[in-house]
Amino acid sequence: MNKLLAYGVLVSLMALPQAHAASFSCKAAKLKAEQQICQNIGLNDADVKLATTYQIILHALPMGGRDAEKDKQFQWLKQRNSCGANTPCLKRAYAQRQLQLDQLLQDRVLSHGPF
Template sequence: MKKCLLTLFALMMVTPGTSVFAASFNCNQAQSITEKQICAVRSLNDADVKLATTYQLILKAVPMGSRDAQKDRQWQWLKQRNRCGKTIQCLQAQYQNRQHELDTVIEQRILSQGPF
């Protein structure tokens, strides 16, 4: 049931006109080796979109006082992710771990307590 809710929330966050097959950033402007690798590898691209969508959902659903902590954690994770360079296995592990963290936030803070 929770997976269905998470999927529904993720689908609601995709705005019209946004391609679900593009990274969360403009691949034409990718500068770092990591960004270029994310754009080049479909599984990383998909993981990036899913994670970015989940993250945006959390920012909209958690109380204002929690948003700065979520943003700080995301910046720390991005720094950690970028240390992978173009190593696919490292990037996949980073995305899996961070997605798990974000899914836990949704389950424990939003679905169980509600943003209301």
């Protein structure tokens, strides 16, 4: 019985690397960049953090600023996707965009709020 339990735990642990929670459905990932994000925990974490920051910004920006930010995000996604399965390229893309969003969050959102 203990061997069966140990086997079940081992099988569950082996499945963990594929049980990521990217900001998109990994089951529906068709692009090489998306597939790489789903397979790499660091990229997956960066994707979730960036998506969360982006959503906070969208909800906090005035209506006129939202469309401009959506356009920037769309352009960034095209650039990210051009990395394909190149992990260093994807990491750089996420780091650069996260820096932009963090700066925007600081300058346009947090500095003007009632915080």
